[in-house]
Structures are given as structure tokens and as C-alpha cells.
Amino acid sequence: MNAAAILLSLLFGTAAVMTVALTVAWLHFGRQRHVLTWTASYAMGMVQWTANACGFFLKSPGWFIVTGVGLIISGSLLAIGIRQRSGKPLRLAGFVVPAMLVILAMAFAIGPVGSQIMQGLIIPAYVGGLLAVSAVSLWPRDRSFTPPELVFFLALLAFVIVQFALAGSAMLIRGPEIGKDLYRLIFSIFMPTIYVATAVTAVLVVAGDLAQQLRTQMRHDPLTQVLNRRGLDEAAGRAMALARRQSLPLALVVCDLDGFKALNDGHGHIAGDQALKGFAQLLTSAVRRGDVVGRMGGDEFGLLLMNSSAAAAAEVMERVRVEVGHLALPGFPDVWLRASFGVAEMTAADTQLEDMVARADAALYAAKKDGKDRISIWQEAA
Structure with missing residues (x-):
């Protein structure tokens, strides 16, 4: 098995484990909206990494389009879940419209134009910007970060940096092969670690929220909602x-x-x-x-x-x-x-x-x- 297959298997496995873990968390610990949204995000990640493997080994542009769509949807769902958890106003049009425009631009870059620079630039730049906004939404109001929130925030920032580095590698190429090599190097070195770190810290946030919920229930009267x-x-x-x-x-x-x-x-x-x-x-x-x-x-x-x-x-x-x-x-x-x-x-x-x-x-x-x-x-x- 070559390095690309191992890398994609790791990413697919992480998405699969997260999908199962978050599904269990949603079913048994309060059925919170943001947990269900994150579950859908990692389920879409499974589709995305499968399509990525098909595109890489079959050399099919169509599968890369599916990969890009999956990455955009997965990133958007992660951002929407963070917004839901924060309790801040959520306007789905603010996620759907930009995502549709990016998907159209990506399909155009892969299909008629065939520009490798555009292909390497569009999606990482969009996902990086999306996760940067998400990290800001995670910032708590009127209190400090909990330890799980802090590590999740730092993981999101690291993810943002990697995505912008991928976008930058597409812009700094001096030739198609050099650009591909730089892109693949950044992707293979940093993406598995960052993807796993984001997944694990998201689970820590869900677990931390559950622990806080249990502490609250232990100290509050369920009928009147004041302290017991x-x-x-x-x-x-x-x-x-x-x-x-x-x-x-x-x-x-x-x-x-x-x-x-x-x-x-x-x-x-x-x-x-x-x-x-x-x-x-x-x-x-x-x-x-x-x-x-x-x-x-x-x-x-x-x-x-x-x-x-x-x-x-x-x-x-x-x-x-x-x-x-x-x-x-x-x-x-x-x-x-x-x-x-x-x-x-x-x-x-x-x-x-x-x-x-x-x-x-x-x-x-x-x-x-x-x-x-x-x-x-x-x-x-x-």
C-alpha cells in the first residue's frame, strides 16, 4: 500500500470514528443540535475522502469535483455547528450562498479552464476563511474558555493555517509539478495531524459540555430551575x-x-x-x-x-x-x-x-x- 492510500485511509477512518462517536453522543446525551450537525459534517467527510481516493487512483476530474463539494459541505457543517453551540444568530443563507458560488468556481476551474492554480487555491482559501470565522464564533462571551474549548479553538486555528498554506502553495508555484509537490508535501505532513486533532478536540468539547450539564443538574432543582x-x-x-x-x-x-x-x-x-x-x-x-x-x-x-x-x-x-x-x-x-x-x-x-x-x-x-x-x-x- 502506497503513502497516498495510507494517508487517505487514516483520514477516512478518523471521519468514520467521529461519525459513530458523535452519533452516540447525540442519541444518548441530550440530542443537541450542534452535535447532530457535527455528526453530519464528519459523515460528509467520509464521502469526501472516499471521493478523493477515487479521484487520485482513477485520475478522474469528476471525483475531484465531488471531493471539493464534500470538503465545502463538511467545513460548512462544522462552522454551522459551532455557531449553533454558541447560541449566536444563524442565517443559513450566509453559508449556503457562498458555498454554492465556490462550488461553481471549483467546477469551472477543474472543467473548462483546467487551471491547477485555481483548483489548489479556491477550496483551501474558502475553507480556511470559513474556519477562521468559526474560531471567532467559538470565543465565549462573559467568561473564559474552558480547557476543551481552548484546545478546540487552537486546533481550528491550526487548521486555518494549514488551509491558507495549501492555498499559498498554489499561488507560489513555478511550474505544475513543483506546485503539486509542494501542495502534496504540506497536505501529507500537516493535514492528518490537524484533522485528527480537530476531531479529538471536538469530542472533548462535547464531553466537556456534557460534564457541565451534569454538574448543573446535580446542583439545580429540575422543576423550578433554581439551585437545589x-x-x-x-x-x-x-x-x-x-x-x-x-x-x-x-x-x-x-x-x-x-x-x-x-x-x-x-x-x-x-x-x-x-x-x-x-x-x-x-x-x-x-x-x-x-x-x-x-x-x-x-x-x-x-x-x-x-x-x-x-x-x-x-x-x-x-x-x-x-x-x-x-x-x-x-x-x-x-x-x-x-x-x-x-x-x-x-x-x-x-x-x-x-x-x-x-x-x-x-x-x-x-x-x-x-x-x-x-x-x-x-x-x-x-
Whole structure:
């Protein structure tokens, strides 16, 4: 088996393994759109490398046209998947129209014109530019790269450099054979490594996203989408340490819906779930970025308000208390919600969240005892 056959077999095998791996990832880990798009990209890569082999060994221009089309489609799908993952606006016409123009130009270069310079220039330059834009789209907003994202980004940049090097070799030729030799040298030395690196790092990104998704699920309540008790405990540890380090006040609010058991018993769990979700949304919208909202269990929620005294936290909760009274449950027009709140401020003796919870719970109990639908601060309840 000659070197070209080994090289093309490696590239085809990489595309095949990636297609299978990403198909499994899509089927079993959330069926995310960008994973399916990347699966299609590497499936097209299998077609592309097969056509490349046919064109090389059969000396057929038609197969090289198929190879070029496959490379353009594969690169476009990879770029579209990156765009989908980033959550940025996706206009398919922005990918389809340029791709069609490049395919027409490539077919013209291979067919009527027969220009080797154009053949070697058009597709690498287009794919390089496409992946350069994709690398920019991968750049995260309002946070740093995760390690998988960083290595994928660097692999994309390396792919861009190789593609532009291939395009440059076509422009710098001093004769047909010299140009072919330079092109083949760059391709054979760098393309297998870069192609495999891009494939492996794409899998790392999918795995990293899955790990982040699992971490989020472990720390968040699936019904209300706020933190669960485990997530609240972890966030409280960080918040208390920060407040102590910077000598800032920290307030804890423990609250629940008045008569929630009667609501469940009288109207069913659908009404109860709607009430919990609506209450959680009100709490989340009332606090600032950096504050913490968590579901402690049942209908009881806990809020940590950073750089906030107990009195200031009570003022925020008063607005929430009023809004709860106007919260409508779809399908249950006769249901009117009320909520009670207990507030406690961190003291120098507090070492863990439970220390604050005990006082906030005592304040909540006092609010219930005094008639419900009200706010009680621990100092007043003591």
C-alpha cells in the first residue's frame, strides 16, 4: 500500500470514528443540535475522502469535483455547528450562498479552464476563511474558555493555517509539478495531524459540555430551575467566605407558600407545580446578579442576598410578597397565593449555612404564627 492510500485511509477512518462517536453522543446525551450537525459534517467527510481516493487512483476530474463539494459541505457543517453551540444568530443563507458560488468556481476551474492554480487555491482559501470565522464564533462571551474549548479553538486555528498554506502553495508555484509537490508535501505532513486533532478536540468539547450539564443538574432543582439544597449549600459557603473576607453584610431569607399543602390536596400537583415555578421566578427576578436563590425542599426556598442587611432584604421581600398575591395560575383562576418570609443576617459566630437557617426558620415560624402573608426579621422574633 502506497503513502497516498495510507494517508487517505487514516483520514477516512478518523471521519468514520467521529461519525459513530458523535452519533452516540447525540442519541444518548441530550440530542443537541450542534452535535447532530457535527455528526453530519464528519459523515460528509467520509464521502469526501472516499471521493478523493477515487479521484487520485482513477485520475478522474469528476471525483475531484465531488471531493471539493464534500470538503465545502463538511467545513460548512462544522462552522454551522459551532455557531449553533454558541447560541449566536444563524442565517443559513450566509453559508449556503457562498458555498454554492465556490462550488461553481471549483467546477469551472477543474472543467473548462483546467487551471491547477485555481483548483489548489479556491477550496483551501474558502475553507480556511470559513474556519477562521468559526474560531471567532467559538470565543465565549462573559467568561473564559474552558480547557476543551481552548484546545478546540487552537486546533481550528491550526487548521486555518494549514488551509491558507495549501492555498499559498498554489499561488507560489513555478511550474505544475513543483506546485503539486509542494501542495502534496504540506497536505501529507500537516493535514492528518490537524484533522485528527480537530476531531479529538471536538469530542472533548462535547464531553466537556456534557460534564457541565451534569454538574448543573446535580446542583439545580429540575422543576423550578433554581439551585437545589446541595447547590445552595455550596453557594452559601462561597458567599459567607466572601462576606467575611470583605467585611460585608449577608442576609438569608427563608420563605414558603402559605397553605401549599391545601393547594396540592384541593387542586392537585399540577397546580402545586405551577405555584412553585411561579414563586421561584418571582424570587429570581427580585434579586440582583450575584445573589443566590435555592429550593430547600417542598415549598420552602432560601435566598442569600450579598452585601445586604436584614432590613434591606426585608424590603426586597416585601415587593415579592405583594407580587405573589397577583400571581395567576393558568387553569386555576380561583387560586390566590400568599407567602411568608423569615430573614436573618450573618453574625460573626456563623460558620455554616445551617447557623443562619436556624434563625431564619425561627423568624419564618414567627411570621406564620402572627397570621402568615408577612415578613419577620429574626432580631424581632427573638
